[in-house]
Amino acid sequence: MAFREYKIGTRMFGLAFGTSMFITLYMPAMDIANVSATSIAMDRQLSFGRVSGFSYEDPFLQGWGKPITVQITQDPKTGAAIESTRAFVYEADVPFPNGIRHPRILGTEPSAISLDKGRINEATETLGAVFIVRETIEAGVKVPYIENATATRGWLPAATLAKASDSQRLLVGKGKIMFVREGCWWCHTLLPEQTQDWQYFGAPPMLGDFNGESPTAFGSDRKAPDLTHVGSRNSSREWMMMHFFNPRLVQPHSIMPRYDYLWGEKDASGAAIDFDGWRTAYTAYAAGESIYPPEVPIPAPDSEARALIDFVLNLK
Amino acid sequence: MFKYLFAKAEDIPAGSAAIYFGYSSIIWFVIGTGLGSFNAAKLAFPDFVTGSEILSFGHMRQVHVLAVILGWISMAFAMAMMYITPALGNTKLWSEKLGVWNCFLWNIALSIGLFLLWMGVTSGREYSDLPFFIDVIVLAVIWCPLCVNVIMTIKTRRTQGIYTTNWFFGAATFMVIIVFSVGNSPEFFQLTGLTEAYLTWWFAHNVLGLWITPVAAAISYYVVPKVTGNPLYSHRIGHLHFWSVVVFYSTPAAHHLMSAPLPEWLKSFASVEGVLILVPAIAFVSNLLLTMTGKWRMFVENIEIKFTITGVLMAIPLNMQGGFQQTRAINWYIHGTGWIVAHAHLALLGFSTFLEAAAVYYGLQTLLRRKLYSLALANFHFWMLLIGFTTYWISMTIAGLIQGAGKIYEVPYIDVVIAEHPYMIARWVGGTMVFLGNCVWLYNMYKTARLGTAIPAGRLPHELAYER
Numbered sequence: 010m011a012f013r014e015y016k017i018g019t020r021m022f023g024l025a026f027g028t029s030m031f032i033t034l035y036m037p038a039m040d041i042a043n044v045s046a047t048s049i050a051m052d053r054q055l056s057f058g059r060v061s062g063f064s065y066e067d068p069f070l071q072g073w074g075k076p077i078t079v080q081i082t083q084d085p086k087t088g089a090a091i092e093s094t095r096a097f098v099y100e101a102d103v104p105f106p107n108g109i110r111h112p113r114i115l116g117t118e119p120s121a122i123s124l125d126k127g128r129i130n131e132a133t134e135t136l137g138a139v140f141i142v143r144e145t146i147e148a149g150v151k152v153p154y155i156e157n158a159t160a161t162r163g164w165l166p167a168a169t170l171a172k173a174s175d176s177q178r179l180l181v182g183k184g185k186i187m188f189v190r191e192g193c194w195w196c197h198t199l200l201p202e203q204t205q206d207w208q209y210f211g212a213p214p215m216l217g218d219f220n221g222e223s224p225t226a227f228g229s230d231r232k233a234p235d236l237t238h239v240g241s242r243n244s245s246r247e248w249m250m251m252h253f254f255n256p257r258l259v260q261p262h263s264i265m266p267r268y269d270y271l272w273g274e275k276d277a278s279g280a281a282i283d284f285d286g287w288r289t290a291y292t293a294y295a296a297g298e299s300i301y302p303p304e305v306p307i308p309a310p311d312s313e314a315r316a317l318i319d320f321v322l323n324l325k
Numbered sequence: 326m327f328k329y330l331f332a333k334a335e336d337i338p339a340g341s342a343a344i345y346f347g348y349s350s351i352i353w354f355v356i357g358t359g360l361g362s363f364n365a366a367k368l369a370f371p372d373f374v375t376g377s378e379i380l381s382f383g384h385m386r387q388v389h390v391l392a393v394i395l396g397w398i399s400m401a402f403a404m405a406m407m408y409i410t411p412a413l414g415n416t417k418l419w420s421e422k423l424g425v426w427n428c429f430l431w432n433i434a435l436s437i438g439l440f441l442l443w444m445g446v447t448s449g450r451e452y453s454d455l456p457f458f459i460d461v462i463v464l465a466v467i468w469c470p471l472c473v474n475v476i477m478t479i480k481t482r483r484t485q486g487i488y489t490t491n492w493f494f495g496a497a498t499f500m501v502i503i504v505f506s507v508g509n510s511p512e513f514f515q516l517t518g519l520t521e522a523y524l525t526w527w528f529a530h531n532v533l534g535l536w537i538t539p540v541a542a543a544i545s546y547y548v549v550p551k552v553t554g555n556p557l558y559s560h561r562i563g564h565l566h567f568w569s570v571v572v573f574y575s576t577p578a579a580h581h582l583m584s585a586p587l588p589e590w591l592k593s594f595a596s597v598e599g600v601l602i603l604v605p606a607i608a609f610v611s612n613l614l615l616t617m618t619g620k621w622r623m624f625v626e627n628i629e630i631k632f633t634i635t636g637v638l639m640a641i642p643l644n645m646q647g648g649f650q651q652t653r654a655i656n657w658y659i660h661g662t663g664w665i666v667a668h669a670h671l672a673l674l675g676f677s678t679f680l681e682a683a684a685v686y687y688g689l690q691t692l693l694r695r696k697l698y699s700l701a702l703a704n705f706h707f708w709m710l711l712i713g714f715t716t717y718w719i720s721m722t723i724a725g726l727i728q729g730a731g732k733i734y735e736v737p738y739i740d741v742v743i744a745e746h747p748y749m750i751a752r753w754v755g756g757t758m759v760f761l762g763n764c765v766w767l768y769n770m771y772k773t774a775r776l777g778t779a780i781p782a783g784r785l786p787h788e789l790a791y792e793r
Contacts, residue, residue: 013485013486013487015487021568022496022571025571025572026500026503026571029571029572029575029576030507030575033527033576034507036591037523037579037587037588038520040588040591041518041519041587050518060515062447062450062456063447063448063456069444069445069446070446070447107515107517114517190445191383191384191445192381192382192386192387195386200584202584202657202732203584205734205735206584208735209735213586214586216586216588219518219519220518220519222517222518223516223517223518224448224450224511224525225519225521226449227582227585228661229451229581229665230663231661231728232742233738233742234738257371257372260739262742263371263742264368264371266381266383267375268381269375269376284376
């Protein structure tokens with residue numbers, strides 16, 4: 010018995026599904042690929058590093074192999090005073106972000122200038138490099154580009170780090186890993202909603218603000234305030250510290266989890282943190298038995314809590 | 326199960342793979358809803374279990390989502406495919422051994438993937454959270470063997486035509502491979518920025534639209550005619566359903582990112598296409614409800630029909646929400662709020678779960694040749710699911726409307742959190758009811774395998790009276 014073979018149906022199915030994929034994948038991807046990176050996108054990827062999710066260099070999301078963002082006022086090579094500059098330090102073997110690895114991601118014009126003027130193709134991961142974001146005027150229009158300061162100015166990663174004290178260093182790259190790993194983005198979005206939000210939570214991002222960043226961690230389910238510009242609303246490191254340790258210390262009605270475990274075992278002075286004692290004291294405070302809550306330990310400079318606070322304060 | 330992994334093909338009894346898939350899916354359902362209930366407790370009572378990284382909300386939320394999607398829903402689908410596809414082709418499963426291996430490796434891969442995810446090893450992209458080496462494993466041991474088995478079974482059928490259910494099964498198992506590969510490709514090809522964000526939602530949309538929804542619908546195209554004895558009301562309407570799913574449901578992915586700076590043409594296109602979801606939805610619901618003509622008493626008396634028709638009825642509010650909530654006029658109000666959480670649970674816990682539960686109930690009885698152990702427990706399961714889900718859905722919808730209003734009127738966010746609190750408790754109560762109902766279901770199906778009355782040859786499970 011000759012069975013029906015559904016030849017027309019199979020072809021129609023391929024045509025329908027193929028057309029749908031063409032319209033919803035190929036066309037938008039080409040559209041987005043034609044957009045040039047803004048200076049925001051360059052800043053973001055240079056401070057976050059290559060990937061903020063799972064990667065070979067950091068399979069357990071511990072913040073390994075991430076750049077350090079510094080604010081320097083002295084030229085690392087000559088020691089001369091310069092205006093306050095934000096630099097992104099990639100020590101040896103720290104993977105470069107996607108815009109450096111594949112400059113076309115930055116868009117036609119910015120990538121050409123970054124290669125020509127910024128000499129980003131001269132940077133190598135094995136030696137490390139220092140990058141800065143700069144602007145130039147091309148035909149009357151401001152165009153941002155990335156400069157490889159190691160090649161153009163002789164800034165070496167170690168020398169650059171030496172010019173920045175601990176308070177001038179932001180562990181933004183490691184902090185974003187914490188943001189992704191701890192699931193902050195399950196409740197806090199990084200994308201203001203249309204209209205009203207733009208007044209309350211700040212300006213919306215533009216089309217070219219994300220080139221090279223991975224993942225964007227926009228979030229979808231907003232159980233808490235949008236964080237896109239949180240560093241502009243609240244720049245208090247101490248408030249952030251208390252809020253992460255136990256959100257109920259600064260906001261009694263908050264439903265945010267406590268992130269005290271990100272402090273690790275020791276605080277900034279090197280003393281062991283007594284979590285059980287802290288919780289007992291806090292319970293007494295919450296029950297009204299004591300007037301003041303227990304002091305929140307200052308996170309150690311290499312703790313995960315410090316990196317996360319750096320990341321959040323950097324969201325401006 | 327283990328003894329069949331290396332047995333000769335002819336020594337493996339027909340239906341083995343489906344039985345293992347059936348019980349696996351119920352166990353994953355218990356795990357998934359248990360995690361859901363635990364997470365909901367944390368949202369209602371933030372100091373419930375603190376100080377542990379592993380038991381923090383941010384580490385468990387995605388495990389709940391993927392345990393339910395890849396464990397419960399997809400395994401229940403595989404179970405249904407393993408017995409319905411051959412039954413409709415008047416043949417045997419193409420390879421029972423491949424099916425058994427598929428089930429075994431599926432459980433292993435999912436356990437490893439979810440364990441890593443729980444430890445924080447994530448790609449940082451919603452719904453495609455698994456790191457890429459797990460994605461490759463999932464593709465190799467879950468989707469590809471399933472697709473090969475289903476399509477080869479359809480190919481070796483001994484009937485002239487292919488029934489509606491099998492079109493959906495064949496097409497969906499194929500499409501899920503494409504959707505999963507493309508959706509996880511940002512990690513393979515290091516696509517970044519908005520392209521990556523858009524692909525994330527392209528995957529999230531299409532795994533629902535081209536895998537979960539059509540397969541759930543396909544299952545009911547089998548269960549309702551089989552159990553009621555009525556022929557399907559219209560194959561033409563079935564055609565309309567199938568083709569409109571492929572054409573319309575595969576296109577509106579961008580409506581998940583209406584606030585993102587994506588190209589405007591894409592958002593408008595997605596929004597218009599999104600409304601067209603009503604075409605397959607109306608075709609499906611009307612077809613199934615008209616098939617019930619003259620057999621409506623079974624909606625009360627028969628547990629499979631009760632589950633299936635409840636699920637079909639839930640497709641009405643589901644698609645009315647789905648069609649319109651993504652238009653700009655409504656999306657600006659409810660995007661990112663609990664309304665969407667309620668809608669997602671209406672799709673997965675309401676519509677889809679009820680259809681699959683019917684298939685698992687019916688399939689396990691058919692394959693084990695055992696009558697259901699207890700109708701009373703099954704009814705208890707049904708009502709726990711329905712009341713628990715409804716509590717969840719209503720409370721989250723109200724919470725979402727509060728959040729939406731707070732967003733529009735620029736209310737300080739903490740006031741929204743305070744206003745939502747009662748609904749967070751109600752959501753936890755609802756979710757816990759679902760979890761408890763599922764524990765009872767697992768017990769009932771265990772007892773069915775052990776103590777259910779044997780079904781005589783040539784009889785169907787629903788032809789025998791319930792004993793308890």
